[in-house]
Amino acid sequence: MTLTVAAVSANFTRDLEQNFAVVEQTLADARAAGARLVVFPEASIGGYLSSLGNHGDTAGAEPRSLPPAVRLDGPEIARVQALAGDTVVVIGFCELGEDGVTRYNAAVCLDGTRVYGSYRKVHQPLGEGASYAAGAGYRAFDTPVGRLGMQICYDKAFPEAARVLALDGAEIIVSLSAWPAARTATAQDLQEDRWTYRFNLFDSARALDNQVFWIASNQSGTFGSLRYVANSKVVDPGGNVLATTLLGAGLAVAEIDVEGTFRAMRAGMFHLRDRRPDAYGPVTAVASPTTVRREHAHA
Known part of the structure:
Protein backbone atom coordinates (compact mmCIF):
# COMPACT_ATOMS: atom_id res chain seq x y z
CA MET A 1 0.00 0.00 0.00
CA THR A 2 1.43 3.35 -1.01
CA LEU A 3 1.24 6.67 0.75
CA THR A 4 1.74 10.15 -0.74
CA VAL A 5 3.67 12.52 1.50
CA ALA A 6 4.71 16.16 1.14
CA ALA A 7 7.50 18.25 2.64
CA VAL A 8 6.83 21.99 2.74
CA SER A 9 9.24 24.79 1.94
CA ALA A 10 7.79 28.20 2.85
CA ASN A 11 8.48 31.45 4.66
CA PHE A 12 6.89 32.22 8.02
CA THR A 13 7.09 35.47 10.00
CA ARG A 14 5.54 37.06 13.10
CA ASP A 15 2.33 37.70 11.12
CA LEU A 16 0.04 34.89 12.29
CA GLU A 17 -2.66 35.65 9.74
CA GLN A 18 -0.11 35.36 6.96
CA ASN A 19 1.14 32.10 8.48
CA PHE A 20 -2.33 30.57 8.56
CA ALA A 21 -3.01 31.72 5.00
CA VAL A 22 0.15 29.93 3.87
CA VAL A 23 -0.83 26.80 5.79
CA GLU A 24 -4.32 26.81 4.25
CA GLN A 25 -3.09 27.26 0.68
CA THR A 26 -0.28 24.76 1.10
CA LEU A 27 -2.66 22.13 2.42
CA ALA A 28 -4.97 22.73 -0.54
CA ASP A 29 -2.03 22.23 -2.93
CA ALA A 30 -0.86 19.13 -1.07
CA ARG A 31 -4.33 17.56 -1.10
CA ALA A 32 -4.56 18.24 -4.82
CA ALA A 33 -1.35 16.23 -5.18
CA GLY A 34 -2.85 13.38 -3.13
CA ALA A 35 -0.80 13.92 0.03
CA ARG A 36 -2.06 12.31 3.24
CA LEU A 37 0.92 13.46 5.35
CA VAL A 38 2.13 17.07 5.11
CA VAL A 39 5.18 18.30 7.05
CA PHE A 40 5.59 22.04 7.64
CA PRO A 41 8.84 23.67 8.81
CA GLU A 42 10.08 24.59 12.25
CA ALA A 43 8.44 27.74 13.65
CA SER A 44 5.66 27.84 11.06
CA ILE A 45 3.37 29.52 13.59
CA GLY A 46 4.94 32.87 14.43
CA GLY A 47 8.32 32.48 12.76
CA TYR A 48 11.76 31.64 14.11
CA LEU A 49 14.36 33.84 15.81
CA SER A 50 15.54 36.78 13.73
CA SER A 51 19.21 35.99 14.31
CA LEU A 52 21.57 33.43 15.82
CA GLY A 53 24.84 33.76 17.68
CA ASN A 54 25.90 36.44 20.14
CA HIS A 55 23.39 39.05 19.06
CA GLY A 56 19.71 39.58 18.42
CA ASP A 57 17.05 37.26 19.81
CA THR A 58 19.48 34.84 21.37
CA ALA A 59 21.26 37.48 23.46
CA GLY A 60 18.40 38.38 25.78
CA ALA A 61 16.34 40.47 23.39
CA GLU A 62 13.06 41.89 24.64
CA PRO A 63 10.14 39.45 24.56
CA ARG A 64 8.35 41.34 21.76
CA SER A 65 11.10 40.26 19.32
CA LEU A 66 10.49 36.58 20.05
CA PRO A 67 7.94 34.28 18.40
CA PRO A 68 4.54 34.26 20.11
CA ALA A 69 4.36 31.39 22.61
CA VAL A 70 1.17 29.34 22.28
CA ARG A 71 -0.23 26.44 24.24
CA LEU A 72 -0.61 23.00 22.75
CA ASP A 73 -4.31 23.15 23.62
CA GLY A 74 -4.68 26.79 22.55
CA PRO A 75 -6.66 28.39 19.71
CA GLU A 76 -3.70 28.55 17.31
CA ILE A 77 -3.22 24.77 17.27
CA ALA A 78 -7.00 24.30 17.10
CA ARG A 79 -7.00 26.52 14.01
CA VAL A 80 -4.41 24.28 12.35
CA GLN A 81 -6.59 21.29 13.20
CA ALA A 82 -9.58 22.93 11.52
CA LEU A 83 -7.48 23.40 8.38
CA ALA A 84 -6.02 19.88 8.53
CA GLY A 85 -9.27 17.94 8.22
CA ASP A 86 -8.39 14.30 7.48
CA THR A 87 -4.81 15.15 6.47
CA VAL A 88 -2.08 14.28 8.98
CA VAL A 89 -0.10 17.49 9.56
CA VAL A 90 3.18 18.10 11.36
CA ILE A 91 3.96 21.74 12.13
CA GLY A 92 6.44 23.71 14.22
CA PHE A 93 5.63 26.43 16.76
CA CYS A 94 6.84 28.09 19.96
CA GLU A 95 5.16 26.28 22.83
CA LEU A 96 4.30 27.92 26.14
CA GLY A 97 5.11 25.51 28.95
CA GLU A 98 2.88 24.35 31.75
CA ASP A 99 4.22 27.07 34.07
CA GLY A 100 3.03 29.82 31.74
CA VAL A 101 6.56 31.21 31.42
CA THR A 102 8.94 28.66 29.89
CA ARG A 103 9.16 28.58 26.09
CA TYR A 104 10.02 25.58 23.92
CA ASN A 105 10.85 25.21 20.24
CA ALA A 106 8.21 22.58 19.51
CA ALA A 107 6.35 20.53 16.92
CA VAL A 108 2.98 18.81 16.89
CA CYS A 109 1.46 16.05 14.76
CA LEU A 110 -2.31 16.21 14.33
CA ASP A 111 -5.33 15.98 12.10
CA GLY A 112 -8.76 17.53 12.41
CA THR A 113 -9.85 15.26 15.23
CA ARG A 114 -6.78 14.35 17.27
CA VAL A 115 -3.29 15.34 18.39
CA TYR A 116 -1.09 12.26 17.86
CA GLY A 117 2.15 13.52 19.33
CA SER A 118 4.19 16.56 20.27
CA TYR A 119 7.90 17.22 20.67
CA ARG A 120 10.16 19.81 22.28
CA LYS A 121 13.54 20.38 20.60
CA VAL A 122 16.39 18.74 22.49
CA HIS A 123 19.55 20.05 20.79
CA GLN A 124 20.04 23.83 20.69
CA PRO A 125 22.62 25.56 18.45
CA LEU A 126 24.31 28.94 18.57
CA GLY A 127 22.78 30.43 21.70
CA GLU A 128 19.22 29.23 21.02
CA GLY A 129 19.08 28.21 24.68
CA ALA A 130 18.76 31.90 25.60
CA SER A 131 15.32 31.95 23.99
CA TYR A 132 14.02 28.40 24.50
CA ALA A 133 14.25 25.69 27.14
CA ALA A 134 15.42 22.29 25.90
CA GLY A 135 13.22 19.23 25.58
CA ALA A 136 14.11 16.00 27.35
CA GLY A 137 13.83 13.13 24.88
CA TYR A 138 12.35 11.36 21.88
CA ARG A 139 9.47 8.98 21.34
CA ALA A 140 7.66 7.58 18.32
CA PHE A 141 3.88 7.41 18.08
CA ASP A 142 1.22 5.84 15.90
CA THR A 143 -0.82 7.80 13.34
CA PRO A 144 -3.18 6.88 10.50
CA VAL A 145 -0.22 7.06 8.09
CA GLY A 146 2.22 4.95 10.11
CA ARG A 147 4.47 5.22 13.15
CA LEU A 148 6.21 8.61 13.21
CA GLY A 149 9.04 10.30 15.07
CA MET A 150 9.79 14.04 15.14
CA GLN A 151 12.96 16.10 15.24
CA ILE A 152 13.71 19.80 14.88
CA CYS A 153 16.62 21.25 12.89
CA TYR A 154 19.94 20.79 14.78
CA ASP A 155 18.72 17.43 16.10
CA LYS A 156 19.61 15.89 12.74
CA ALA A 157 23.31 16.44 13.47
CA PHE A 158 23.11 13.85 16.26
CA PRO A 159 22.81 10.25 15.03
CA GLU A 160 21.65 9.10 18.46
CA ALA A 161 18.45 11.15 18.16
CA ALA A 162 17.29 9.44 14.98
CA ARG A 163 18.44 6.04 16.26
CA VAL A 164 16.30 6.34 19.40
CA LEU A 165 13.25 7.02 17.25
CA ALA A 166 14.04 4.12 14.91
CA LEU A 167 14.45 1.78 17.88
CA ASP A 168 11.05 2.97 19.10
CA GLY A 169 9.57 1.73 15.85
CA ALA A 170 9.43 4.92 13.81
CA GLU A 171 8.84 4.11 10.14
CA ILE A 172 8.92 7.77 9.10
CA ILE A 173 11.02 10.43 10.81
CA VAL A 174 10.04 14.02 10.14
CA SER A 175 12.68 16.71 10.55
CA LEU A 176 11.42 20.31 10.71
CA GLN A 191 22.64 25.56 -3.36
CA GLU A 192 26.43 25.25 -3.12
CA ASP A 193 26.66 26.77 0.35
CA ARG A 194 28.41 24.61 2.94
CA TRP A 195 25.43 24.72 5.31
CA THR A 196 23.11 23.63 2.49
CA TYR A 197 25.49 20.74 1.87
CA ARG A 198 25.40 19.71 5.52
CA PHE A 199 21.61 19.97 5.68
CA ASN A 200 21.24 17.66 2.69
CA LEU A 201 23.95 15.25 3.80
CA PHE A 202 22.41 14.81 7.25
CA ASP A 203 19.02 14.02 5.68
CA SER A 204 20.35 11.22 3.50
CA ALA A 205 22.69 9.88 6.19
CA ARG A 206 20.02 9.67 8.90
CA ALA A 207 17.59 7.92 6.54
CA LEU A 208 20.24 5.38 5.54
CA ASP A 209 21.62 4.93 9.07
CA ASN A 210 18.24 3.80 10.31
CA GLN A 211 16.65 2.52 7.09
CA VAL A 212 13.61 4.75 7.56
CA PHE A 213 11.74 7.22 5.40
CA TRP A 214 12.90 10.74 6.22
CA ILE A 215 10.83 13.85 5.50
CA ALA A 216 12.70 17.13 5.91
CA SER A 217 10.90 20.48 5.79
CA ASN A 218 12.66 23.83 5.91
CA GLN A 219 11.83 27.48 5.77
CA SER A 220 12.61 29.44 2.60
CA GLY A 221 13.36 33.09 1.91
CA THR A 222 14.68 35.38 4.63
CA PHE A 223 13.75 36.50 8.12
CA GLY A 224 15.76 39.01 10.12
CA SER A 225 19.43 38.28 9.47
CA LEU A 226 18.75 34.66 8.41
CA ARG A 227 18.65 33.45 4.82
CA TYR A 228 17.09 29.99 4.68
CA VAL A 229 18.30 27.26 2.33
CA ALA A 230 14.91 25.52 1.78
CA ASN A 231 15.74 22.09 0.19
CA SER A 232 12.71 20.39 1.73
CA LYS A 233 12.74 16.75 0.68
CA VAL A 234 11.57 13.17 0.96
CA VAL A 235 14.31 10.54 1.39
CA ASP A 236 13.90 6.77 1.19
CA PRO A 237 15.55 4.24 3.57
CA GLY A 238 18.45 3.86 1.16
CA GLY A 239 19.33 7.55 1.47
CA ASN A 240 17.96 8.39 -1.98
CA VAL A 241 16.20 11.73 -2.41
CA LEU A 242 12.79 11.04 -3.96
CA ALA A 243 11.68 14.67 -4.22
CA THR A 244 13.10 18.06 -3.29
CA THR A 245 12.18 21.73 -3.54
CA LEU A 246 15.83 22.78 -3.85
CA LEU A 247 16.02 26.50 -2.98
CA GLY A 248 12.42 27.30 -3.86
CA ALA A 249 9.21 27.53 -1.89
CA GLY A 250 6.66 24.83 -2.55
CA LEU A 251 6.16 21.13 -1.99
CA ALA A 252 8.38 18.08 -2.35
CA VAL A 253 5.84 15.32 -3.02
CA ALA A 254 6.59 11.60 -3.23
CA GLU A 255 4.68 8.35 -3.19
CA ILE A 256 6.18 5.85 -0.76
CA ASP A 257 5.54 2.21 0.09
CA VAL A 258 6.64 1.76 3.69
CA GLU A 259 5.89 -1.93 4.11
CA GLY A 260 7.19 -2.99 0.70
CA THR A 261 10.37 -0.93 0.99
CA PHE A 262 11.14 -2.17 4.48
CA ARG A 263 10.56 -5.77 3.43
CA ALA A 264 12.98 -5.41 0.52
CA MET A 265 15.69 -3.34 2.23
CA ARG A 266 15.72 -5.04 5.62
CA ALA A 267 15.59 -8.61 4.34
CA GLY A 268 19.37 -8.74 4.14
CA MET A 269 21.32 -5.93 5.78
CA PHE A 270 19.19 -4.59 8.63
CA HIS A 271 21.09 -1.93 10.55
CA LEU A 272 18.91 -2.01 13.66
CA ARG A 273 19.09 -5.80 13.97
CA ASP A 274 22.84 -5.91 13.39
CA ARG A 275 23.80 -3.36 16.04
CA ARG A 276 26.31 -4.24 18.78
CA PRO A 277 25.18 -2.20 21.81
CA ASP A 278 27.78 -3.92 23.99
CA ALA A 279 30.48 -2.11 22.02
CA TYR A 280 28.94 1.37 22.23
CA GLY A 281 29.45 2.28 25.89
CA PRO A 282 31.06 5.70 25.32
CA VAL A 283 28.16 6.83 23.12
CA THR A 284 25.87 7.36 26.09
CA ALA A 285 28.52 8.07 28.73
CA VAL A 286 28.29 11.61 30.10
CA ALA A 287 31.59 13.36 29.48
CA SER A 288 32.92 15.73 32.12
CA PRO A 289 33.32 19.43 31.20
CA THR A 290 37.10 18.98 31.41
CA THR A 291 37.02 16.12 28.90
CA VAL A 292 34.84 18.10 26.49
CA ARG A 293 37.18 21.13 26.67
CA ARG A 294 40.24 18.94 26.11
CA GLU A 295 38.68 17.22 23.10
CA HIS A 296 37.59 20.56 21.65
CA ALA A 297 41.12 21.95 22.04
CA HIS A 298 42.56 19.08 20.00
CA ALA A 299 39.84 19.08 17.31
Whole structure:
Protein backbone atom coordinates (compact mmCIF):
# COMPACT_ATOMS: atom_id res chain seq x y z
CA MET A 1 0.00 0.00 0.00
CA THR A 2 1.43 3.35 -1.01
CA LEU A 3 1.24 6.67 0.75
CA THR A 4 1.74 10.15 -0.74
CA VAL A 5 3.67 12.52 1.50
CA ALA A 6 4.71 16.16 1.14
CA ALA A 7 7.50 18.25 2.64
CA VAL A 8 6.83 21.99 2.74
CA SER A 9 9.24 24.79 1.94
CA ALA A 10 7.79 28.20 2.85
CA ASN A 11 8.48 31.45 4.66
CA PHE A 12 6.89 32.22 8.02
CA THR A 13 7.09 35.47 10.00
CA ARG A 14 5.54 37.06 13.10
CA ASP A 15 2.33 37.70 11.12
CA LEU A 16 0.04 34.89 12.29
CA GLU A 17 -2.66 35.65 9.74
CA GLN A 18 -0.11 35.36 6.96
CA ASN A 19 1.14 32.10 8.48
CA PHE A 20 -2.33 30.57 8.56
CA ALA A 21 -3.01 31.72 5.00
CA VAL A 22 0.15 29.93 3.87
CA VAL A 23 -0.83 26.80 5.79
CA GLU A 24 -4.32 26.81 4.25
CA GLN A 25 -3.09 27.26 0.68
CA THR A 26 -0.28 24.76 1.10
CA LEU A 27 -2.66 22.13 2.42
CA ALA A 28 -4.97 22.73 -0.54
CA ASP A 29 -2.03 22.23 -2.93
CA ALA A 30 -0.86 19.13 -1.07
CA ARG A 31 -4.33 17.56 -1.10
CA ALA A 32 -4.56 18.24 -4.82
CA ALA A 33 -1.35 16.23 -5.18
CA GLY A 34 -2.85 13.38 -3.13
CA ALA A 35 -0.80 13.92 0.03
CA ARG A 36 -2.06 12.31 3.24
CA LEU A 37 0.92 13.46 5.35
CA VAL A 38 2.13 17.07 5.11
CA VAL A 39 5.18 18.30 7.05
CA PHE A 40 5.59 22.04 7.64
CA PRO A 41 8.84 23.67 8.81
CA GLU A 42 10.08 24.59 12.25
CA ALA A 43 8.44 27.74 13.65
CA SER A 44 5.66 27.84 11.06
CA ILE A 45 3.37 29.52 13.59
CA GLY A 46 4.94 32.87 14.43
CA GLY A 47 8.32 32.48 12.76
CA TYR A 48 11.76 31.64 14.11
CA LEU A 49 14.36 33.84 15.81
CA SER A 50 15.54 36.78 13.73
CA SER A 51 19.21 35.99 14.31
CA LEU A 52 21.57 33.43 15.82
CA GLY A 53 24.84 33.76 17.68
CA ASN A 54 25.90 36.44 20.14
CA HIS A 55 23.39 39.05 19.06
CA GLY A 56 19.71 39.58 18.42
CA ASP A 57 17.05 37.26 19.81
CA THR A 58 19.48 34.84 21.37
CA ALA A 59 21.26 37.48 23.46
CA GLY A 60 18.40 38.38 25.78
CA ALA A 61 16.34 40.47 23.39
CA GLU A 62 13.06 41.89 24.64
CA PRO A 63 10.14 39.45 24.56
CA ARG A 64 8.35 41.34 21.76
CA SER A 65 11.10 40.26 19.32
CA LEU A 66 10.49 36.58 20.05
CA PRO A 67 7.94 34.28 18.40
CA PRO A 68 4.54 34.26 20.11
CA ALA A 69 4.36 31.39 22.61
CA VAL A 70 1.17 29.34 22.28
CA ARG A 71 -0.23 26.44 24.24
CA LEU A 72 -0.61 23.00 22.75
CA ASP A 73 -4.31 23.15 23.62
CA GLY A 74 -4.68 26.79 22.55
CA PRO A 75 -6.66 28.39 19.71
CA GLU A 76 -3.70 28.55 17.31
CA ILE A 77 -3.22 24.77 17.27
CA ALA A 78 -7.00 24.30 17.10
CA ARG A 79 -7.00 26.52 14.01
CA VAL A 80 -4.41 24.28 12.35
CA GLN A 81 -6.59 21.29 13.20
CA ALA A 82 -9.58 22.93 11.52
CA LEU A 83 -7.48 23.40 8.38
CA ALA A 84 -6.02 19.88 8.53
CA GLY A 85 -9.27 17.94 8.22
CA ASP A 86 -8.39 14.30 7.48
CA THR A 87 -4.81 15.15 6.47
CA VAL A 88 -2.08 14.28 8.98
CA VAL A 89 -0.10 17.49 9.56
CA VAL A 90 3.18 18.10 11.36
CA ILE A 91 3.96 21.74 12.13
CA GLY A 92 6.44 23.71 14.22
CA PHE A 93 5.63 26.43 16.76
CA CYS A 94 6.84 28.09 19.96
CA GLU A 95 5.16 26.28 22.83
CA LEU A 96 4.30 27.92 26.14
CA GLY A 97 5.11 25.51 28.95
CA GLU A 98 2.88 24.35 31.75
CA ASP A 99 4.22 27.07 34.07
CA GLY A 100 3.03 29.82 31.74
CA VAL A 101 6.56 31.21 31.42
CA THR A 102 8.94 28.66 29.89
CA ARG A 103 9.16 28.58 26.09
CA TYR A 104 10.02 25.58 23.92
CA ASN A 105 10.85 25.21 20.24
CA ALA A 106 8.21 22.58 19.51
CA ALA A 107 6.35 20.53 16.92
CA VAL A 108 2.98 18.81 16.89
CA CYS A 109 1.46 16.05 14.76
CA LEU A 110 -2.31 16.21 14.33
CA ASP A 111 -5.33 15.98 12.10
CA GLY A 112 -8.76 17.53 12.41
CA THR A 113 -9.85 15.26 15.23
CA ARG A 114 -6.78 14.35 17.27
CA VAL A 115 -3.29 15.34 18.39
CA TYR A 116 -1.09 12.26 17.86
CA GLY A 117 2.15 13.52 19.33
CA SER A 118 4.19 16.56 20.27
CA TYR A 119 7.90 17.22 20.67
CA ARG A 120 10.16 19.81 22.28
CA LYS A 121 13.54 20.38 20.60
CA VAL A 122 16.39 18.74 22.49
CA HIS A 123 19.55 20.05 20.79
CA GLN A 124 20.04 23.83 20.69
CA PRO A 125 22.62 25.56 18.45
CA LEU A 126 24.31 28.94 18.57
CA GLY A 127 22.78 30.43 21.70
CA GLU A 128 19.22 29.23 21.02
CA GLY A 129 19.08 28.21 24.68
CA ALA A 130 18.76 31.90 25.60
CA SER A 131 15.32 31.95 23.99
CA TYR A 132 14.02 28.40 24.50
CA ALA A 133 14.25 25.69 27.14
CA ALA A 134 15.42 22.29 25.90
CA GLY A 135 13.22 19.23 25.58
CA ALA A 136 14.11 16.00 27.35
CA GLY A 137 13.83 13.13 24.88
CA TYR A 138 12.35 11.36 21.88
CA ARG A 139 9.47 8.98 21.34
CA ALA A 140 7.66 7.58 18.32
CA PHE A 141 3.88 7.41 18.08
CA ASP A 142 1.22 5.84 15.90
CA THR A 143 -0.82 7.80 13.34
CA PRO A 144 -3.18 6.88 10.50
CA VAL A 145 -0.22 7.06 8.09
CA GLY A 146 2.22 4.95 10.11
CA ARG A 147 4.47 5.22 13.15
CA LEU A 148 6.21 8.61 13.21
CA GLY A 149 9.04 10.30 15.07
CA MET A 150 9.79 14.04 15.14
CA GLN A 151 12.96 16.10 15.24
CA ILE A 152 13.71 19.80 14.88
CA CYS A 153 16.62 21.25 12.89
CA TYR A 154 19.94 20.79 14.78
CA ASP A 155 18.72 17.43 16.10
CA LYS A 156 19.61 15.89 12.74
CA ALA A 157 23.31 16.44 13.47
CA PHE A 158 23.11 13.85 16.26
CA PRO A 159 22.81 10.25 15.03
CA GLU A 160 21.65 9.10 18.46
CA ALA A 161 18.45 11.15 18.16
CA ALA A 162 17.29 9.44 14.98
CA ARG A 163 18.44 6.04 16.26
CA VAL A 164 16.30 6.34 19.40
CA LEU A 165 13.25 7.02 17.25
CA ALA A 166 14.04 4.12 14.91
CA LEU A 167 14.45 1.78 17.88
CA ASP A 168 11.05 2.97 19.10
CA GLY A 169 9.57 1.73 15.85
CA ALA A 170 9.43 4.92 13.81
CA GLU A 171 8.84 4.11 10.14
CA ILE A 172 8.92 7.77 9.10
CA ILE A 173 11.02 10.43 10.81
CA VAL A 174 10.04 14.02 10.14
CA SER A 175 12.68 16.71 10.55
CA LEU A 176 11.42 20.31 10.71
CA SER A 177 13.92 23.13 10.22
CA ALA A 178 14.57 26.83 9.97
CA TRP A 179 18.05 26.05 8.62
CA PRO A 180 19.95 29.07 7.29
CA ALA A 181 22.93 29.51 5.01
CA ALA A 182 26.39 29.91 6.51
CA ARG A 183 26.86 33.19 8.36
CA THR A 184 30.35 33.75 6.93
CA ALA A 185 31.78 33.03 3.48
CA THR A 186 28.28 32.32 2.19
CA ALA A 187 28.34 30.82 -1.30
CA GLN A 188 27.07 33.01 -4.13
CA ASP A 189 24.95 30.06 -5.28
CA LEU A 190 23.06 29.12 -2.13
CA GLN A 191 22.64 25.56 -3.36
CA GLU A 192 26.43 25.25 -3.12
CA ASP A 193 26.66 26.77 0.35
CA ARG A 194 28.41 24.61 2.94
CA TRP A 195 25.43 24.72 5.31
CA THR A 196 23.11 23.63 2.49
CA TYR A 197 25.49 20.74 1.87
CA ARG A 198 25.40 19.71 5.52
CA PHE A 199 21.61 19.97 5.68
CA ASN A 200 21.24 17.66 2.69
CA LEU A 201 23.95 15.25 3.80
CA PHE A 202 22.41 14.81 7.25
CA ASP A 203 19.02 14.02 5.68
CA SER A 204 20.35 11.22 3.50
CA ALA A 205 22.69 9.88 6.19
CA ARG A 206 20.02 9.67 8.90
CA ALA A 207 17.59 7.92 6.54
CA LEU A 208 20.24 5.38 5.54
CA ASP A 209 21.62 4.93 9.07
CA ASN A 210 18.24 3.80 10.31
CA GLN A 211 16.65 2.52 7.09
CA VAL A 212 13.61 4.75 7.56
CA PHE A 213 11.74 7.22 5.40
CA TRP A 214 12.90 10.74 6.22
CA ILE A 215 10.83 13.85 5.50
CA ALA A 216 12.70 17.13 5.91
CA SER A 217 10.90 20.48 5.79
CA ASN A 218 12.66 23.83 5.91
CA GLN A 219 11.83 27.48 5.77
CA SER A 220 12.61 29.44 2.60
CA GLY A 221 13.36 33.09 1.91
CA THR A 222 14.68 35.38 4.63
CA PHE A 223 13.75 36.50 8.12
CA GLY A 224 15.76 39.01 10.12
CA SER A 225 19.43 38.28 9.47
CA LEU A 226 18.75 34.66 8.41
CA ARG A 227 18.65 33.45 4.82
CA TYR A 228 17.09 29.99 4.68
CA VAL A 229 18.30 27.26 2.33
CA ALA A 230 14.91 25.52 1.78
CA ASN A 231 15.74 22.09 0.19
CA SER A 232 12.71 20.39 1.73
CA LYS A 233 12.74 16.75 0.68
CA VAL A 234 11.57 13.17 0.96
CA VAL A 235 14.31 10.54 1.39
CA ASP A 236 13.90 6.77 1.19
CA PRO A 237 15.55 4.24 3.57
CA GLY A 238 18.45 3.86 1.16
CA GLY A 239 19.33 7.55 1.47
CA ASN A 240 17.96 8.39 -1.98
CA VAL A 241 16.20 11.73 -2.41
CA LEU A 242 12.79 11.04 -3.96
CA ALA A 243 11.68 14.67 -4.22
CA THR A 244 13.10 18.06 -3.29
CA THR A 245 12.18 21.73 -3.54
CA LEU A 246 15.83 22.78 -3.85
CA LEU A 247 16.02 26.50 -2.98
CA GLY A 248 12.42 27.30 -3.86
CA ALA A 249 9.21 27.53 -1.89
CA GLY A 250 6.66 24.83 -2.55
CA LEU A 251 6.16 21.13 -1.99
CA ALA A 252 8.38 18.08 -2.35
CA VAL A 253 5.84 15.32 -3.02
CA ALA A 254 6.59 11.60 -3.23
CA GLU A 255 4.68 8.35 -3.19
CA ILE A 256 6.18 5.85 -0.76
CA ASP A 257 5.54 2.21 0.09
CA VAL A 258 6.64 1.76 3.69
CA GLU A 259 5.89 -1.93 4.11
CA GLY A 260 7.19 -2.99 0.70
CA THR A 261 10.37 -0.93 0.99
CA PHE A 262 11.14 -2.17 4.48
CA ARG A 263 10.56 -5.77 3.43
CA ALA A 264 12.98 -5.41 0.52
CA MET A 265 15.69 -3.34 2.23
CA ARG A 266 15.72 -5.04 5.62
CA ALA A 267 15.59 -8.61 4.34
CA GLY A 268 19.37 -8.74 4.14
CA MET A 269 21.32 -5.93 5.78
CA PHE A 270 19.19 -4.59 8.63
CA HIS A 271 21.09 -1.93 10.55
CA LEU A 272 18.91 -2.01 13.66
CA ARG A 273 19.09 -5.80 13.97
CA ASP A 274 22.84 -5.91 13.39
CA ARG A 275 23.80 -3.36 16.04
CA ARG A 276 26.31 -4.24 18.78
CA PRO A 277 25.18 -2.20 21.81
CA ASP A 278 27.78 -3.92 23.99
CA ALA A 279 30.48 -2.11 22.02
CA TYR A 280 28.94 1.37 22.23
CA GLY A 281 29.45 2.28 25.89
CA PRO A 282 31.06 5.70 25.32
CA VAL A 283 28.16 6.83 23.12
CA THR A 284 25.87 7.36 26.09
CA ALA A 285 28.52 8.07 28.73
CA VAL A 286 28.29 11.61 30.10
CA ALA A 287 31.59 13.36 29.48
CA SER A 288 32.92 15.73 32.12
CA PRO A 289 33.32 19.43 31.20
CA THR A 290 37.10 18.98 31.41
CA THR A 291 37.02 16.12 28.90
CA VAL A 292 34.84 18.10 26.49
CA ARG A 293 37.18 21.13 26.67
CA ARG A 294 40.24 18.94 26.11
CA GLU A 295 38.68 17.22 23.10
CA HIS A 296 37.59 20.56 21.65
CA ALA A 297 41.12 21.95 22.04
CA HIS A 298 42.56 19.08 20.00
CA ALA A 299 39.84 19.08 17.31
